[in-house]
Amino acid sequence: MIPLADRLDFTNEQKWQARWEAAHAHDFDEADTAKPVYSIDTPPPFTSGDLHMGHVLSYSYFDFVARYKRMRGFNVYYPQGWDCQGFPTETKVEAKYGRKPPEEFRKLCIEWTHACIGRMRAQMNSLGFSPDWRYEYRTMDPSYHKLVQKSILQMYESRQIYRGEHPVFWCPSCQSALAKTDTEDVERQTQLHDIKFQLELDDGKEGGNGKGNEGGAEGGKPRLLDIAIATTRPELMHACVAVLFHPEDARYKDLKVKSAISALGAKVPFKPDADVDPLFGSGAVMVCTFGDKQDVVWMYRHKLPIIRALDERGKIINAPAKESEASPSASSWPPGLLLNGLSIFDARSKLLERFKSEGKLLSSKPLTQVVKVHDRCKKPIELSLSWQWFAKITENREKIVAAARQMRWAPEFAISYLEDWANFVEWDWVISRQRIFGTPLPFWYCVKCDQTVPAQESELPVNPPALEKKCPACQSSLVPESSTCDCWVDSSITPLAISKWGEDSKFFKRTYPASLRPQGVEIVRTWAFYTIYRCLELTGKPPFGELLLNGNVLAPDGKKMSKSLGNIIAPDKLLADYGADCIRIWAALSGAMARDRPFSYQDVQYAKSFLNKLLNAGKLVGKSIEGYKPDDADEKHLRPIDKYFLHRLNEVVHECAVAWGDFEFHRITKAVQEFFWHEFCDYYLEYVKYRIYAEGTDKETQQSKRAAQYTLHAVYKTTLLLLAPIAPHSSEELWQMFSAGESDFISKHAYPTPDQKFAHEKSVPAGQLLAQVISAIRQEKASRKLSLNSPIAKLELVLPEEQAAHLKSIEDEIKAAGRVEKIEVKEGEELKVVFA
RNA sequence: GGACCCGUGGUGGAAUGGUUAACACGUCUGCCUUACACGCAGAAGACUGAGCGUUCGAUUCGCUCCGGGUCCACCA
Secondary structure (H helix, E strand, C coil), X not given: CCCCCCCCCCCHHHHHHHHHHXXXXXXXXXXXXXXXXXEECCCCCECCCCCCHHXXXXXXXXXXXXXXXXXXXXXXXXXXXXXXXXXXXXXXXXXXXXXXXXXXXXXXXXXXXXXXXXXXXXXXXXXXXXXXXXXXXXXXXXXXXXHHHHHHHHHHHCCCEEEEEEEEEEECCCCEEECHHHEEEEEEEEEEEEEEEEEEEEEEXXXXXXXXXXXXXXXXXXXXEEXXXXXXXXXXXXXXXXXXXXXXXXXXXXXXXXXXXXXXXXXXXXXXXXXXXCCCCCCEEEEECCCCHHHHHHHHHCCCCCCCCECCCCEECCCCCCHHHCCCCECCCCCCCCCCCCEHHHHHHHHHHHHHHHCCEEEEEEEEXXXXXXXXXXXXXXXXXXXXXXXXXXXXXXXXXXXXXXXXXXCHHHHHHHHHHHHHCCCCEECEECCCCCCECCEEEECCCCEEEXXXXXXXXXXXXXXXXXXXCCCCECEECCCEECHHHXXXXXXXXXXXXXXXXXXXXXXXXXXXXXXXXXXXXXXXXXXXXXXXHHHCCCCEEEEEEEXXXXXXXXXXXXXCCCCCCCHHHHHHHHCHHHHHHHHXXXXXXXXXXXXCHHHHHHHHHHHHHHXXXXXXXXXXXXXXXXXXXXXXXXXXXXXXXXXHHHHHHHHHHHHHHCCCHHHHHHHHHHHHHHHHHHHHHHHHHHHHCCCCCCHHHHHHHHXXXXXXXXXXXXXXXXXXXXXXXXXXXXXXXXXXXXXXXXXXXXXXXXXXXXXXXXXXXXXXXXXXXXXHHHHHHHHCCCCCCCCEEEEXXXXXXXXXXXXXXXXXXXXXXXXXXXXXEEXXXXXXXXXX
């Protein structure tokens, strides 16, 4: 018997982590082709340098699963990667080193990221996570770039990826494209102007003077109807490409309109659209390219033409420079109105003045609106057209949803996030970013031939700006693509990366699709959606069997953890205060899936108490079974109460088996804890002490002792096995009591499964009666303020006849655990104890 | 504004179409009983967010409302 520590000592955890690593206890066994493979497509965390509690929660989840599956005989493939590239790193590196040329900057980003990974990997190890680090990957590695580029080329080949013009956020002041994260919302005061447009009606009637008065009948002109259009951006008027109204708007829905005529005389379509707010202004809205994001939505939806209204400096362009150049659709551009080259502000006042003089400015009133500004320069941003790369998600939405439905989602409702997104998505996925620290897009362009030249597969990984190329057709120099991939392009092929897609077909066949994809519920629309799409396109097969979704960890106050609120819980601090197993038990107890839960110190504290209990009970059990070798022959001498506890143990084993199937970690933990602590420790250990401590050498005493040892051994050992995936360090430490040596890890043993031989249904009434009697005695002692070990000379036990039948089999336990010398039974309605 | 999730003793959270609704923390009262005071025993504390409906019966099913959260969109 290896001596156990007096107190819970979680510094032992590092010892076990080192031993597991040295013994390769969690390695995927590539050579073993007999065992079924269970592969986990773990989320590569963004390499910020620190794990947060959300990571701790979700990574604990699938570490439980990995450890459990290993114990169930699976060959578990559990790699861990890192999502390295992206804007936050660029920001931090720039803040530290300032702006640098791209190559140098990228090197600094890589260096920075390696340092971050080092810290995060150490944190993962101290939490006892058990990935197979031999398969570690980083999205910034050349080998990963190669894979991403290969996937891009294949999707380009199959026409899933194309280049097109697309509006992006643009800062006219800094002259740079921005990601959404570069923007912030600012509330400001502006003017809302009602401007007169006209509708050209096509209802057989004829209009008169074009002023909208009905019923006139002069000449063959179409009838015109005046309407008001509300806008805060009159300077974009020349880019007006449509006027929309709500389909149920009674003012417009029954009109037969040929076209709308803008205040600048352009004829544009007049169409219904459900996104128009009929209560705003006149209920008619002009669509310009691009006043705001809604305009972009409408532009795609109604296939409207694009007129660039502003250049990269935010100056007006594409308005007629001379009167003779009035746009073709404008039947009557106002004479002398020259806007090109003016700033937004100047153009606006010039136009408003003009409209006012023409009577087209119907009203102006103040409006509070929220505008997007560049977070650095605080200047309002514009949407600007630029060449970008796209992936065709809109035409594949049904396919993606169908594939998602083939997978099992835990919990089920989480699939609705994906379905909603698929139904809602308005335009294709923009996969290019004008950033430096990202996977380069492997393309060149020939300006002369107007053609796109993809990289050769043999050239991968490739950074186009670093490789000069000639056009295969005309031999002129190609222009390299300098954009990089959106980070989701990298992470949406993790199931392919880990399964060595395109490199090792045998390995791929064994590990793809991944058995499990664990992830946060908030990235179903991105990570899950894009992964399903891309992997489906690239392999023809859905990427995973089931998905396990986790929610977010909130601060103890129920709010989102944030630096500004100062309510962040740091994993390192918790680790120092409680150790990994307590944190893991906390995670298991937070197991309400895909739901947010506040962090709870109570849970960690409770976990600590429980592990302490487990240790102390282990000391008693260890002492009690010292020198005992389990022997099935002892089963013959089991007392009814032994059978009852083996029966209960078996029920708990069964409950755990069911709960594992549903990833209900809290049920597993709760079931084991309650049984072990409040049944086994609080009752059984007290029942058997008299047998364990018995000195008698007679056969009967020895048999009874051995039967108790048999039961203690079975319950304690099984409990450790049940907990091993959740609290691996503590169970490993305590397992030494049963183990053959240091390399006999608990994780190498089979997870308990229900065993019919322990199903002692008949022992249940006696077991329950004993608990009731002991509880009644304790209650009586408490009410008399007696200590629990105070002896009772004579106990009067009142109980109904049907219960009395079971009394005989538990009399010894009542006497021993209750310190009762003599029992006198009386018949009565309900159970009662009297101290005589 | 849209979709989804949640609303149970002071706190965190289980469970079930049917007698007194787990468990933990906290509180109160005893007890240092030879594994454990990070413990043991006992006690108090909940009309299960509000209102309808289905049902013999609902906390559990349906609807409405109120409150909280997450993701998305955000306004001419």
